[in-house]
Structure formats: structure tokens, C-alpha cells
Amino acid sequence: VARATMKTVAVVVAVLVVALVGSSAGDVQKALKTCAESSKLTIDQLNKACEGNLPEAADELKAYKCFAKCVQTQVGIMSADGEVNPERSRSLVDPSQQETMKTIADKCRGEGATDLCEKAYLVDSCYSRENKQMYEANCKGLIKTISA
Secondary structure: OHHHHHHHHHHHHHHHHHHHHHOOHHHHHHHHHHHHHHOOOOHHHHHHHHOOOOOOOHHHHHHHHHHHHHHHHHHOOEOOOOOEOHHHHHHHOOHHHHHHHHHHHHHOOOOOOOOHHHHHHHHHHHHHHHOHHHHHOOHHHHHHHHHO
């Protein structure tokens, strides 16, 4: 469980790092802060999540999943009705990672989930499984941008 959650966290943050490359860093940072606040997650919790330590309490884990949904919808990876846009994910990454992200994003659409928080979490988990290193490398750096 810890290994899977570590991957998921890395993906959420990595997707956001990717978003920093392709859009206004200020907009992404605003989304991160807004989503962390609305989910009632602290910077410490997000940093722990980067290390694979997601909240164990069910309500806090649900908050984390909804943080993922909030961020994905605000940066355009997921629509308000839950449609995942693989092209948006690809377009947000550094050009050197776009082909890899295209392959990953085409596979990771959160199928089977009706709850949008759960769907975002499934998308993140899939992204992490597909390329753990690409995401984990960026996790803490992204959190640093919103904690400064």
C-alpha cells in the first residue's frame, strides 16, 4: 500500500510540475494552493505524500484524492464532468517528455470510477505506475514552489 500511495503522490505532484512547464507557473501555483486549502491539506502532508506517506485516516485520504481532482480540473487535465484529456497532459510537459507522456496519458483515464475524486486518484496511480521516476523526481520541487 505504501509503495502504491507513494507512486500516486508522485504522480499528482509530477502532473503539476508538468503543468508548470506548459502554462503560467503562477496559475499552477495558485491552483495548488487553492486545492490544498479547499482539501484542508497542509504543506507538511503534501511533502509527506511526496515521500509516499499518504494520510491513513479515511477522511484525510479522501481529502487527498479530492486534492488530486481539484488540481487536475484546474489545470485542464480533467473536465468538470470527469472527462480526462490525454492531449492536455501531453501538452503540459517539457517537449523532451511529450512522447512518453502521450503514451502514458492515453492509458491512464481513470476508467471504472464514477466519483471524480476517486477517478483523479486512479489517473494519478496509473501515471505513477507507468513512469515512476519521471514523476517522483519533481514532487518535492513542486511543493517547494507553493510553500515558499
